[in-house]
Amino acid sequence: MSRILTLNIGASKAVLAEYSLSGKGGLTLSAYGSAEFPMVDINDPGSLGASLPSAIHQIMREQGIRPGPLVVSLSGQMVFPRFAKIPSVGDAEQQVRYEIEQNVPFPIDEIVSDHQFVGMTPEGDKATLIVAAKLEAVRSVTDAVRATGLKPMMVDVSPIAICNALKFAYPQLGGCSVVLDVGSKTTNLIILEDEKIYNRSIPVAGNTITKEIAQQFGCSFEEAEQLKLERGYVALGGVTEDEDEVSDRVSKIVRTVLTRLHAEISRSINFYRSQQGGSAPTRLFLTGGTARLPQLDQFFTESLQVEVEFLNPFGGVKFGPKIDPGALDTDAFALTESVGLALRGGDTAWLKINLMPPELVNEARAIKRIPFLVAGGVAFLAALGVAALVQNRLAEAANAKLERVQARNSALSSSETKLKAEIRQVDEATAKCDEFQQLLSSRSAALRRLQDVRKSLVNGMWITDWTAIPPPKEKPEAREAVKVTVRGWRDSMTKEEARWSSENAGKKSTAAEIVKSKIMRSVEFVPETVKIVAQRDVKECLTEFTIQMDVAPAVSVATKADAKGRNGKAAK
Numbered sequence: 001m002s003r004i005l006t007l008n009i010g011a012s013k014a015v016l017a018e019y020s021l022s023g024k025g026g027l028t029l030s031a032y033g034s035a036e037f038p039m040v041d042i043n044d045p046g047s048l049g050a051s052l053p054s055a056i057h058q059i060m061r062e063q064g065i066r067p068g069p070l071v072v073s074l075s076g077q078m079v080f081p082r083f084a085k086i087p088s089v090g091d092a093e094q095q096v097r098y099e100i101e102q103n104v105p106f107p108i109d110e111i112v113s114d115h116q117f118v119g120m121t122p123e124g125d126k127a128t129l130i131v132a133a134k135l136e137a138v139r140s141v142t143d144a145v146r147a148t149g150l151k152p153m154m155v156d157v158s159p160i161a162i163c164n165a166l167k168f169a170y171p172q173l174g175g176c177s178v179v180l181d182v183g184s185k186t187t188n189l190i191i192l193e194d195e196k197i198y199n200r201s202i203p204v205a206g207n208t209i210t211k212e213i214a215q216q217f218g219c220s221f222e223e224a225e226q227l228k229l230e231r232g233y234v235a236l237g238g239v240t241e242d243e244d245e246v247s248d249r250v251s252k253i254v255r256t257v258l259t260r261l262h263a264e265i266s267r268s269i270n271f272y273r274s275q276q277g278g279s280a281p282t283r284l285f286l287t288g289g290t291a292r293l294p295q296l297d298q299f300f301t302e303s304l305q306v307e308v309e310f311l312n313p314f315g316g317v318k319f320g321p322k323i324d325p326g327a328l329d330t331d332a333f334a335l336t337e338s339v340g341l342a343l344r345g346g347d348t349a350w351l352k353i354n355l356m357p358p359e360l361v362n363e364a365r366a367i368k369r370i371p372f373l374v375a376g377g378v379a380f381l382a383a384l385g386v387a388a389l390v391q392n393r394l395a396e397a398a399n400a401k402l403e404r405v406q407a408r409n410s411a412l413s414s415s416e417t418k419l420k421a422e423i424r425q426v427d428e429a430t431a432k433c434d435e436f437q438q439l440l441s442s443r444s445a446a447l448r449r450l451q452d453v454r455k456s457l458v459n460g461m462w463i464t465d466w467t468a469i470p471p472p473k474e475k476p477e478a479r480e481a482v483k484v485t486v487r488g489w490r491d492s493m494t495k496e497e498a499r500w501s502s503e504n505a506g507k508k509s510t511a512a513e514i515v516k517s518k519i520m521r522s523v524e525f526v527p528e529t530v531k532i533v534a535q536r537d538v539k540e541c542l543t544e545f546t547i548q549m550d551v552a553p554a555v556s557v558a559t560k561a562d563a564k565g566r567n568g569k570a571a572k
Contacts, residue, residue, distance in 0.1 A: 003030070004345030005065065005150060007056070007072040008158060008337040009141065011185035012036055014052060016059040017338040018068075020320070025168075025348040027339070030320040033059040034334060049140035049433075056148045058523055067149040071341040072141060073156040074355065076181075076188045076201040079133045080104050081159070083198060083276070085125040092117070092126060104132045112138050114353045119195030122277050129197055131157055131353050139357050147430060154344055155355040159188045159199045161340030162311075164349040166192065166285065168339065169315035176279040178269070179311060180300070181336070182206065182290040189265060191272050193279060197351070198272040204261040206290035212253050222454070233294035234258060237302060254293065262303045285311040287336045313339040363422075449524045449551065453484055456518035458511060460492025464544070479526065479550040483533070486515065487544045490537075510535075512545040519549060526550040 008015045017032035035055035059065065084099045086092050096115050101108055113132035121127050142152050162181055166173070173192075181188035184206045191198040209232070214224035227250055235242075235251035242248035272278050284306050286297060297308045313336040319325060328335075343349040453463065465485035471478040493511035500514050501507060509517075512532050520527040526549065535545035 003068055004342055005068050005070040006338040006341035006345070007070055007145065007150075008161070008334075008341065009048075009052070009073065009075055010158075011075055011077060011183055013334075014055045014059070015334050015338060016056060016063075016065060017335060017342070018063075018065050019338075019342040019345070021342070021346045025316075025343070025346060026318075027316065027342050027346070028318040028320055029314075029323055029335075029338075031063045031065050031322050032331070032335060032338065033063040033065070035059050046140065048137075049144045052141065052144040053147050056145070056150070060148070068151065069153050069345065070145060070150040071154045071156060071344045072145060072152055073158045073161045073337050073341055074133060074138070074141065075186075076158050076199070077186055078137050079131055079157050079355070081157075081199045082130040082132070084128045084130055085121050085123070086117075086128045087125055088120075096128060096130060099128075099130060100132060103130075106132075106134060110135055112355045112357055114355055116351055116353060118197055118351075127196065127276070129351070129353070131160070131355065133157075133355050135357060138355055142357055142360060143430065143433060147433070152356065152360065155357075156341055156344055157353055157355070158337050159190050159201075160351045160353050161337040161344075162188070162190060162287065163192060163197060163351055164340035164343050165313040165336050166311065167350045168343055168348075169311070169313050169317075171316075175282045178265075178281045178284045178306070180265070180284060180286050180288070180291070182286065182288040182296075184289060187261060187288070187290075189268050191269070191278065191281070196276050196278055198268070198276060198278070200268050202261065202264045202268070204257065204264060205288075208260075209254055209257045209290070212257055213250060216249065216253055228254070228293075234296050234299040236295060236298060255299070258296070258299055259303075262300070265304070281306050283307040283309070285309060287311040287313075287333055289333055291333055292330065311336055445524075445551075449482065449522075452522040452524045453519060456515050456522070457486065458488070458493070458496040458514060460496075461486055461488035461511070461515070465546075469548075479529075479553070481529070481548060481550045482525075483546060483548045485534075485544060485546045486512075487538065487542055490541055490543050493543060511543070512547070515545075516547055519547065524552055526552050 002021045004019050004021055006017045006019065013034050013036040015032065015034045018030040020028040020030055022028065035058045037051040037055050060067075080103075082099060082103050084096070084103075086095050086099070097108075100111075100113050104111055104113070111132045112135045113130065115128055115130040117126045118129050119127050138155055142155065145152050159181070162179055166177070166179060174194075176191065176193040179188075179190040179192070181190070182205055185203070187202045187205045189198075189200045189202055206228075210221060210224045210228055213219075213227055213232075214221050217224065217227065219227075227246070231244070231247040232250045232254055233247070235248075235255040242251060269281060273280070281304070284300055284304060286300070286308065287310070290296075291310065297310065300306075301308045310333075312332060314328065314332065317339060319328075340349065344352065450463075450466065457463070463484060464487050465483075467483045469481040469483060471480060488511060496511050496514060497509060500509055512535055516530055516532055519525060520530045529548075529550035531548055533546050533548045535543070538544045
């Protein structure tokens with residue numbers, strides 16, 4: 001039984017999972033976790049490359065996932081999908097290259113691409129799926145992954161991984177199906193019908209709803225996101241109103257945004273049917289983080305007039321002892337791609353797109369080739385030695401062959417030496433890159449800490465003072481600390497204390513202690529140093545408290561020891 005890691009990079013978070021592979025297509029989910037990077041622009045390779053290693057390290061540390069072979073998927077925003085009809089006559093590969101040059105808006109030497117023929121069109125042409133991405137963007141991902149000690153084997157694409165997961169989970173699926181992967185920044189629309197496939201990334205998703213709520217309520221994006229999560233649902237047709245005025249307003253804003261998404265979906269379905277001669281959809285599958293909005297399935301049932309269900313990617317997947325089946329009811333929305341990526345690791349996927357940078361492909365081939373050639377040379381030498389002992393008349397011929405093999409082994413040794421030199425250069429460049437990544441990460445450290453503290457506050461609280469406490473001069477090796485003063489409305493804090501007590505078997509806790517316990521779960525601070533250093537009533541309606549804690553040391557994304565370890569393995 002072998003193990004494979006999968007990494008799905010979304011617009012605002014990364015999901016890392018570990019699977020065990022057994023037999024033909026047997027999958028067992030062993031562990032998984034996710035980490036958010038809300039400040040990252042996924043279209044900026046430098047920003048993504050600087051934030052991804054720390055997110056991966058966080059998941060590996062929290063879930064106990066060890067490094068290993070990895071299949072990674074890129075967000076649909078990072079790639080350019082193209083569906084082409086390639087004539088059956090002539091050089092198909094050359095025609096695919098022509099399609100790429102004509103339709104991808106970047107020079108051919110600045111991209112990495114792959115394609116797969118997926119059946120025939122009614123006109124007798126080859127239906128072809130073409131996927132391309134900027135080489136710089138892909139390298140930023142693979143370099144960041146390698147800096148954590150993981151070994152990227154393949155670079156897939158999120159919509160393709162979802163297609164493979166759907167085919168695996170629903171093997172008897174027939175007719176035309178639509179999958180909506182409703183994420184934070186985009187919605188991936190995927191249409192599957194027999195061997196036909198169509199994909200489009202629609203820029204209407206969860207963040208669009210949040211921005212509309214923020215605009216309508218005149219509040220911050222973070223407050224609007226909280227409103228969406230706590231009070232949001234999709235208002236259905238008719239004149240019914242929610243007794244809660246806030247929930248009613250939020251639900252109607254959600255419906256307005258989803259009506260725009262419905263229009264884009266209808267336009268895409270019509271385009272698919274006209275261009276690929278497809279049928280009308282008979283069912284729709286929902287997945288993605290925003291798919292958890294209450295009544296979303298009823299909205300699409302009503303607007304599209306098709307059967308709607310939530311995509312369960314775990315048909316045929318077993319679970320290891322560390323997996324909580326109850327948590328999967330919610331987490332399944334974020335793990336669909338991981339199942340499709342795991343199938344790539346077992347080479348049982350339907351669609352096999354790989355956007356690995358060419359230098360990594362060549363490096364993998366070279367490393368695989370060396371042991372086989374050396375082993376072949378050793379076996380040949382042994383065979384010649386036996387033949388020389390048994391048949392003295394062939395001694396001269398055997399010696400001649402031996403010399404040729406030795407010459408070949410010498411050439412291989414020279415190639416191996418060159419390969420080691422190249423690997424050393426890569427490691428040196430990686431080390432420099434890691435230093436730059438650490439610098440970029442440190443620039444946003446204060447913002448991350450502030451954001452973690454703000455997330456720990458309950459409703460009706462705000463920060464009034466933030467003081468950084470540097471290490472004392474006599475102990476420069478000590479950790480930096482921060483002191484944060486918070487004020488809150490006493491009635492809101494009392495409600496929060498009552499809610500906490502009801503959820504914790506009647507136990508009592510102050511609002512300050514509730515905030516303290518949340519901050520202790522942050523990876524940005526040292527848990528055992530978090531303490532309440534002051535608390536007082538400011539006015540009849542306000543309470544103020546101060547919390548002090550040490551700042552956690554930065555996580556190294558790649559150390560010199562990692563680089564030496566990799567060089568040692570190459571030498572062996």
